[in-house]
Every structure is written in C-alpha cells, then in structure tokens.
Amino acid sequence: xxxxxxxxxxxxxxxxxxxxxxxxxxxxxxxxxxxxxxxxxxxxxxxxxxxxxxxxxxxxxxxxxxxxxxxxxxxxxxxxxxxxxxxxxxxxxxxxxxxxxxxxxxxxxxxxxxxxxxxxxxxxxxxxxxxxxxxxxxxxxxxxxxxxxxxxxxxxxxxxxxxxxxxxxxxxxxxxxxxxxxxxxxxxxxxxxxxxxxxxxxxxxxxxxxxxxxxxxxxxxxxxxxxxxxxxxxxxxxxxxxxxxxxxxxxxxxxxxxxxxxxxx
Numbered sequence: 392x393x394x395x396x397x398x399x400x401x402x403x404x405x406x407x408x409x410x411x412x413x414x415x416x417x418x419x420x421x422x423x424x425x426x427x428x429x430x431x432x433x434x435x436x437x438x439x440x441x442x443x444x445x446x447x448x449x450x451x452x453x454x455x456x457x458x459x460x461x462x463x464x465x466x467x468x469x470x471x472x473x474x475x476x477x478x479x480x481x482x483x484x485x486x487x488x489x490x491x492x493x494x495x496x497x498x499x500x501x502x503x504x505x506x507x508x509x510x511x512x513x514x515x516x517x518x519x520x521x522x523x524x525x526x527x528x529x530x531x532x533x534x535x536x537x538x539x540x541x542x543x544x545x546x547x548x549x550x551x552x553x554x555x556x557x558x559x560x561x562x563x564x565x566x567x568x569x570x571x572x573x574x575x576x577x578x579x580x581x582x583x584x585x586x587x588x589x590x591x592x593x594x595x596x597x598x599x600x601x602x603x604x605x606x607x608x609x610x611x612x613x614x615x616x617x618x619x620x621x622x623x624x625x626x627x628x629x630x631x632x633x634x635x636x637x638x639x640x641x642x643x644x645x646x647x648x649x650x651x652x653x654x655x656x
Contacts, residue, residue, distance in 0.1 A: 425524060426452045428499030428579075429516070432481070432489035433507035434459035437468045438621045443505075444472040446513040450520060451503070455496055457481050457489040465507075486573075487594030491587050494579075503576040509620035510543060511574045518612045519576035528581050528607040531599065532574035532614030533567075539613035555596070558639050563603040567611065570596060571635065574614050581607055593634040600642040 429451045433440065447454060455477045456469045469476050479496050481489040490504055501523050505511045511532075519530045534541045544552075548571070556570040573595045577585070584605040589597045602609055 425500035425520075426498070427501045427503060427516075427520060428453040428455060428497035429513075430455045430457065430490060430493030430497060430502060430504045431507045432457045432459065432486055432493065432504075433461065433465050433469070434489075435461045435463045435465060436507040437461070437464040439507055439509045439619070440465060440468045441472050442509050442620055443507055443513060444469065444476075447473070448513060448516055450517055451513075453477065453497065453499055455479060455493045456507075457493040457496075459484070459486075459489055483590060485590035485592075487587070487589040487591050487597075490594055494582055494587070497579060500579060501576060502579050502582070505574050510617050512615060512617070515574070515612070515614055516576075519574075522610040522612065523576055523578055526608065527610045529577040529598075529602045529609045530575065531567075531569070531609065531611055532572055533569035533611040534572060534614060534616050535568045536611060536613050539569075539615060541616040543616050543618040555635055555639065558636075559596075559599065559603075562639065563600070565603060567599070567609075569611070570599065572614070572616065577602070577607075581605070589638060591634055593638040596635045596638050597642065600639065604642070 427450055429447065431443070431454065433456055444454070454473055454475070456466065457479055458466050459481055466478055469478065477496065479492055481492045493504070494502060501520060503516055503519060505513065505516075515532070519532070522530045533539050534544070552569065552571045556567060559565070559570055560567055571592075573592075575595070575598065577598075581602075584607065585598055585601045587594060587597060587601070599609075
C-alpha cells in the first residue's frame with residue numbers, strides 16, 4: 392500500500408481551512424505547539440557551522456550538535472554561534488551512529504535532521520513541521536519534485552539515486568521521488584518504529600525502508616540542495632552506494648519475512 396504523498400498532491404493542511412487529513416489513529420492529536428529538536432551531525436565543519444546556525448528558524452527549540460571527533464574548531468564555533476547548543480559525542484564512527492546518538496538525546500516532540508555543510512537550507516524546516524503538525528509521521532525532502540532541485544549532484548550520484556529509488560518503489564509499492572537525501576523530520580514517538588542500526592550514510596535509506604515497512608504516513612516536500620560551502624564531503628558515492636544497496640536488499644519485505652519465519656525441521 393502506498394503511504395507516501397508529495398506536496399504537489401496535497402491541499403494546504405491547515406486546521407482552519409477544512410483540508411483533508413490522512414486518517415488519524417486513536418488519540419493521535421499532536422500538541423497545540425509541538426517542540427522541535429534539530430539534530431546536526433558534524434565532522435570538521437567549523438567553517439560551515441556559522442552560516443548554518445545563523446539561519447535556524449525560531450520554531451526550533453533545541454539544537455543538538457553531534458561531533459564526530461573533529462580536529463578543527465567545530466564544537467567551539469557552534470558554541471560561539473549558538474550558546475544554547477547541546478553538544479554530544481557520538482559513540483562510534485559514521486554518520487549513522489552520529490544521527491542515532493542525536494536522536495536518543497533529543498527531547499522535542501518532532502525531530503529534524505540536517506547536515507552541517509551548508510548544503511541544506513534551515514529555512515525549509517517549517518515546511519517539514521507543517522506536515523508533522525497535520526497528521527503525517529515522517530517527512531522527507533525531495534530534490535526532484537516541483538520546487539526542489541540540486542546545485543551539487545553529480546551524474547554518478549544522480550544515476551545511483553535513480554537506480555536505488557526504483558528499487559525502493561518496486562519493493563514497497565510506493566512512489567517516492569528521492570532517496571539518498573538526508574533532510575528529514577519525524578515524530579519522536581515513532582523512533583522505536585524506525586528501529587535504526589546503520590552506522591554510515593545508509594541510515595537515510597534504512598529510515599525510509601523502516602518507515603514504509605511500519606506503515607508510517609510519509610510526505611515529501613521540495614528541497615533545494617546547495618553545494619557544500621567549504622571543505623570536502625565525507626560521502627563516497629560508489630562505496631556508500633553499495634552499502635545502501637545492501638541495506639535495501641537486507642531490509643526488503645521478503646528478506647524480513649524469511650528472518651522471522653520459523654525454521655524447518
């Protein structure tokens with residue numbers, strides 16, 4: 392069953408205009424003003440942190456910087472730019488470990504995740520929260536729907552994303568438009584449903600696969616990906632693409648069913 396919706400297909404979901412909401416579960420009313428935690432994994436991003444932090448909107452109540460053993464002034468710069476930032480050390484290597492550490496430290500009703508390299512616009516966060524406040528459980532950015540785009544994606548990354556996206560849509564009978572993009576938000580109540588274990592960049596795919604498997608209500612919103620402002624990316628397109636593919640194959644519905652099926656005698 393397709394649980395995803397694109398922004399272009401949705402009416403403006405506002406409590407005052409009578410727009411149709413996705414079917415709500417019993418007792419599924421968000422608080423009048425949900426609190427928001429922003430989780431930012433960072434490794435050697437001291438030159439990019441000021442640009443990112445100065446654009447964080449007022450709707451964010453808590454910013455959690457998860458530092459991955461930076462050897463530059465990432466933590467110092469974050470504290471200078473935002474004295475209220477919460478700094479936590481990740482417990483192991485990799486972006487996935489950093490995000491999982493940040494999620495467990497978050498206290499907000501809603502959790503937003505974004506990168507520290509300046510490739511994502513903090514000003515887009517209210518669009519994600521809009522859908523969480525109006526009945527959706529998981530909201531992901533898409534560079535490939537109307538209003539979105541990328542000024543940074545390479546030909547090989549675009550091709551890899553298309554191949555992996557086609558696999559997800561086939562395996563889960565859905566119509567997502569983007570996969571390998573880490574600007575997402577979700578309701579903290581569903582963190583256990585996401586059941587995250589990945590340690591690297593493949594965690595973004597694991598989140599979507601588990602959200603689909605759990606039947607969470609997913610919305611896509613347009614997002615503009617910018618070039619990283621300075622420094623070199625920690626992403627390795629080919630090797631990380633292989634890890635994403637392995638994650639998809641291991642998490643596919645038939646594989647999961649085989650894992651829980653009693654063994655034959």
